Amino acid sequence: MADIEPNFPDTDQATSKADARKAARKRGFLIFAGVVALVAAGVGIYEWIEGGRYVETDNAYVAAEVAQVTPLVAGPVRRVAVNNTQVVRKGDVLVELDPTDAKIALAAAEADYADALRKVRQTIATGTALSAQVGEKQADIARMTAQVQVAMADVQRAEIDLKRRQSLVGDGAVSGEELTTARNAYASAQGQLAAARANLAAAQAARGTANGQEAANAALVTGTTPETNPQVLAAKARLDQARINLDRTVIRAPVSGVVTQRTVQVGQSVAVGSPMMTIVPISQAYVDANYKESQLAHVRPGQPVTLTSDLYGDDVVYHGRVVGFSGGTGSALAVIPAQNATGNWIKVVQRLPVRVALDPHELGAHPLRIGLSMDATIDTRPEKDRSQTGQN
Template sequence: MADRDPGTLRAIEEVHADEMADARTKTKRKQLFGALAAGIALIGGGYTAYDVLSASKHAVTDNAYVGADVAQVTSQVSAPVAAVLVQDAQRVRRGDVLVRLDDTDARIAVARAEADLQRAIRRVQGLMATDNGLGAQISARDADIMRAEAEVTAARASFDKARIDLDRRKALVTSGAVSGDELTTVRNAYDNAAANLRAAQAARAQAAAARNVAVGDRDANRAMIANTTVDTNPEVLAARAALDQARVDLERTVIKAPVDGVVSRRQVQVGQRVQPGATLMLVVPVQAAYVDANFKEVELAKVRPGQPVKLTSDLYGEDVVYHGKVVGFSGGTGAAFALVPAQNATGNWIKVVQRLPVRIKLDPKELDAHPLRVGLSMNVDVQLAK
């Protein structure tokens, strides 16, 4: 070592130092890789433990919104608005008066319908009374026919006698036993008897026709009242139905709240003439609100109706927790009910994870303590474990 020059020694020392540095670097690298592997293993184990102990027992989403079966308040008659008794955001109870319409025309219609009903009742009563009179007319026509028959019989007897007298006189004319004047008198008597017979026969036919007319009038009258009373006659029933409709239309001039809730989107003003079916306002039943949570389809494998749910709203924060239950699933995804559905049958198809609305019923007592409004955002946590 003493024979080596100082430069060689320094080179050897530098090489040895580099080797030591490389060894330390490799050792440190191994330690880092070991720490990284341990960290990954720890994270994987933690995620696995979280998934087994917690995540697999929950289905969570913040894509959820408050909904309610909103009641539309519409007019069912055409009339001017006389008074509007509520404002937007006002709470109302079922049966509270919301709008009053001018009922002048409706009251007149009721009075007219009442008069029509009384007229129909009197008409039916008249038809029933007429039936007896028409029966009497038929009896009178029968008597007329009998009298006409008797007159025909008498006229035929007179005609037969006149014909016999004429035949006898004709036989005696050639012998001179009967004068021409007498023959003329007998011939005239024959002609009068024949005319009387034809007149009697015509009177009999007229009496029979009059009876047929009376029978037809009676049958027509009876058809109007057959198997009915005054109250059950179709004409009276139709008039009574028209009166009921007029009274209903009068009642409809007072528009009432169909459900308990909050008035929203009031669109009616005093003096406005509303038409049937026109929406005047909405009544939102906030006390019966629900939540539609839009879960990804891959998150719904273990979600079942009846499972408990915890919810928080952005309105009240995490301090207010709502409790509910899964009611069921929508019949289709949002894309399926879109106005322009996706054309997945085309060649340019890209798979997109769909979301399916899940209906959640809320606790009415919690809703009463902390009211929600339609459209508010909610955070949903479905408890999958039992």
């Protein structure tokens, strides 16, 4: 009986299917490896082309030059017109102080100014009167001079008459009584001359006094008008200050922004310079991006920056420009700087704040608040390359 070989069709078919699956799996792995290789090559090419052209950081925060509101005059608070989170515009009334004391001070300054004007006008009028007195004293001197001349003539005439009579006494032509009369007349003329000279000296002294008074008075008003006199100007300055102090009892917003940190209350007595509230000008916000020192080799002022905020997510992209760099790293400018002059020093990569100015229109559409986190990416490519790609 011949041997019959057994036939196992099911076994051969299973083996074929297993081989096919292995082949398919191998092709799949090859395709996957090819895709991975292509992706890696693409990433490598991208990094080779674009690597170093963009520097990014998520260590960036919104900041702004906040305005602290403080009173410039002291007084009790009469009204507070705003609350925290309220949006105000520049010039809006924030706080009103009691103006009673300021109004009284203004009234006193107005009275002092009017009194100064009155005194200056009086001084000018006194100058006119003193000038008239000087003219009068000059006339007195002229009159006294004439009287001296008349008295000198009388002395000369009495002296001649006395000498003539004395020469006739020996001849008996003149009696003793006549001689005595002549002597008395001569003595009287000398006395009148002395009195006239004394009156002339007094008149000259009076003129000197009048001249001095006129000069002293003129020194107060010469070269000025009542409005430009120094005393009037000083009173006017005090009046202007009183008006300013009254105006300062109404405290207005120095900038447009959002009210924060309001501490003032109605009835509180505030001193000059005491903090009352802070206004954050959110329309003027900027970003301080803290880059590692190793990232800043190609960063320059003016380069474009794209930013996103955790507040709005990646759907809102802000555009800005590099303004400049801080004068020192964060650790160097800390309240207590790190002391590295020790034997246990370990090098730590430092971060330098980079100031980024934001587009005001984008800020208006999507307002930010100070302290919010930002992601910032700086395009460090040359300007001509950015122009060619339309990204300048």
